Amino acid sequence: MIYRIVHRTTCRYRHPVSVGKHVACLKPRSLPRQQLAQSELHIQPTPATMTERIDYFGNLLYFFTVQEPHKELVVEARSEVRMLDNSPSGPQDSPPWEEAVRLLPADQSPAGLEAYQFRFESPRIKLRPEFASYALQSFPPRRPLREGLLDLTARIHKDFRFDSKVTNVRTTPEEVYRKRRGVCQDFAHFQIACLRSLNLSARYVSGYLRTHPPPGQARLVGADASHAWVSAYCPGIGWIDLDPTNNLVPSSGHVTIAWGRDYGDVSPLHGLIQGGGANDLSVSVDVEALES
Numbered sequence: 001m002i003y004r005i006v007h008r009t010t011c012r013y014r015h016p017v018s019v020g021k022h023v024a025c026l027k028p029r030s031l032p033r034q035q036l037a038q039s040e041l042h043i044q045p046t047p048a049t050m051t052e053r054i055d056y057f058g059n060l061l062y063f064f065t066v067q068e069p070h071k072e073l074v075v076e077a078r079s080e081v082r083m084l085d086n087s088p089s090g091p092q093d094s095p096p097w098e099e100a101v102r103l104l105p106a107d108q109s110p111a112g113l114e115a116y117q118f119r120f121e122s123p124r125i126k127l128r129p130e131f132a133s134y135a136l137q138s139f140p141p142r143r144p145l146r147e148g149l150l151d152l153t154a155r156i157h158k159d160f161r162f163d164s165k166v167t168n169v170r171t172t173p174e175e176v177y178r179k180r181r182g183v184c185q186d187f188a189h190f191q192i193a194c195l196r197s198l199n200l201s202a203r204y205v206s207g208y209l210r211t212h213p214p215p216g217q218a219r220l221v222g223a224d225a226s227h228a229w230v231s232a233y234c235p236g237i238g239w240i241d242l243d244p245t246n247n248l249v250p251s252s253g254h255v256t257i258a259w260g261r262d263y264g265d266v267s268p269l270h271g272l273i274q275g276g277g278a279n280d281l282s283v284s285v286d287v288e289a290l291e292s
Contacts, residue, residue: 001082001083001252001289001291002037002080002081002082002083002289002290002291003080003081003083003208003210003255003287003288003289003290004078004079004080004287004288004290005028005077005078005079005080005081005208005255005285005286005287005288006076006077006078006284006285006286006288007026007076007077007079007208007226007268007283007284007285007286008074008075008076008077008283008284008285009073009074009075009076009268009269009281009282009283010072010073010074010281010282010283011072011073011074011279011280011281012071012072012279012280013070013071013072013073013273013275013276013277013278013279014071014276014277014278014279015071015275015276015277016069016070016071016275016276017066017069017070017071017073017273017274017275017276018069018274018275019065019066019067019273019274020065020066020070020073020271020272020273020274021063021064021065021271021272021273022063022064022065022066022073022075022269022270022271023061023062023063023267023269023270023271024041024061024062024064024075024077024268024269025059025060025061025206025257025258025266025267025268025269026041026062026075026077026079026257026268026269027039027041027052027060027061027062027077027079027257028079028081028207028208028255028256028257029058029059029060029256029257029258031256032084033083033084033252034081034082034083034084034255034256035081035082035084036079036080036081037079037080037081037082038079038080039060039077039078039079039080040077040078040079041062041075041076041077041078042074042075042076042077042078043064043066043073043074043075043076044072044073044074045066045068045070045073046066047064047065047066048065048066048067048068049064049065050062050063050064050065051063051064055265057258057259057260057265059257059258059259059260059265059266060258069275075269080290081255083252083255093144094144094145094146094147094234094236094237095144095145095234095235095236096141096142096143096144096145097139097143097144097145097148097198097200098141098142099235100145100200100233100234100235101198101199101200103235104116104119104201104233104235107235111238112235115201115233115239116201117201117261118196118201118202118203118233118261119196119199119200119201120196121196122261122262122264122265123261123262123264124170124172124173124189124261124262124263124264125173125189125192125193125196125261125262126172126173126174126193127193127196127197128173128174128193128197129197130177131173131177131190131193131194131197132194132197132198134177134194135152135194135195135197135198136198137155138151138152138155139152139198145200145232145234146234146237146240149195149232149234149240149242150242150249152191152194152195152244153191153230153242153243153244153247154247156187156190156191156244157187157244157245157246157247158247159180160176160180160181160182160186160187160190160244161180161181162181162182162183162245163181163182163183164183166179166181166182167179167181167182167183167185167186169185169263171186172189173186173189173190173192173193176189176190177190183245184225184227184228184229184245185228185263187228187244187245188204188205188228188229188230188244188245188263189204189262189263190244191230191242191244192204192230192262195230195232200232200233201232201233202230202231202232202233203230203231203239203259203260203261204228204230204259204260204261204262204263204265204266205228205229205230205231205241205256205258205259205266206226206227206228206256206257206258206259206263206266206268207226207227207228207229207254207255207256207257207258208225208226208227208254208255208257208285208287209225209226209227209246209253209254209255209287210253210254210255210287210289211225211287225285226268226283226285227243227245227254228245228263229241229242229243229244229245229250229254230242230243230244231259241254255287268283
């Protein structure tokens with residue numbers, strides 16, 4: 001399957017911005033299950049400077065500076081991604097979850113060292129006894145790690161309601177746990193907090209989710225979604241992706257952009273501006289299937 005993805009962000013300011021320095025995390029990664037065919041970034045006003053870099057986690061970032069006065073910033077990322085067969089390969093029997101906790105600190109392989117850094121607190125995710133208590137319902141003694149991960153994903157989907165009006169980009173997992181409502185970012189943060197509170201490694205994944213219209217209705221341009229999910233590390237298997245918002249294992253409908261410790265590492269667009277005052281932000285995402 002080949003997807004053409006258009007992600008358009010428009011920011012309108014009350015007052016002119018004299019200069020803006022921004023970072024865009026909008027270029028999909030190339031992975032064993034997805035190949036980036038092409039990607040380009042269109043920005044208005046035209047930046048005075050723009051460079052592309054790879055961050056600590058291997059994500060592809062654009063750094064750009066707009067130096068002319070403007071009251072509107074438009075950032076449009078266009079990408080084509082080929083999604084490959086996502087069926088599991090290799091051994092799928094996972095060790096008991098306690099064994100995974102024990103094995104990781106002693107694993108000096110590149111994969112083990114990479115995974116170990118996702119076991120600790122991060123700026124937006126703290127470790128709490130209440131998160132461990134919630135998670136332990138899915139991780140009784142000697143349960144295989146994969147089974148526990150799938151069960152926890154299903155429980156979050158059942159216990160929490162999707163509601164875009166009760167949280168914002170800075171809502172904490174503690175607040176999400178109290179309200180039992182939120183959006184994909186909130187559910188991903190909460191599941192990561194639960195897993196790390198059990199000393200398991202988990203990272204935050206940002207990307208796109210292809211949606212499907214009701215039967216008989218045309219696909220709406222711009223109605224697809226910027227999405228977030230979780231990836232947990234299992235010794236002997238590797239990273240296992242989990243989507244608690246939809247209670248499924250991500251497959252060809254999920255396109256990965258970036259991953260990090262939490263949302264703060266992979267924000268689609270952030271930066272500093274001089275001037276501007278209040279602003280109005282709008283975002284649209286279109287994921288179009290070009291061929292099977």
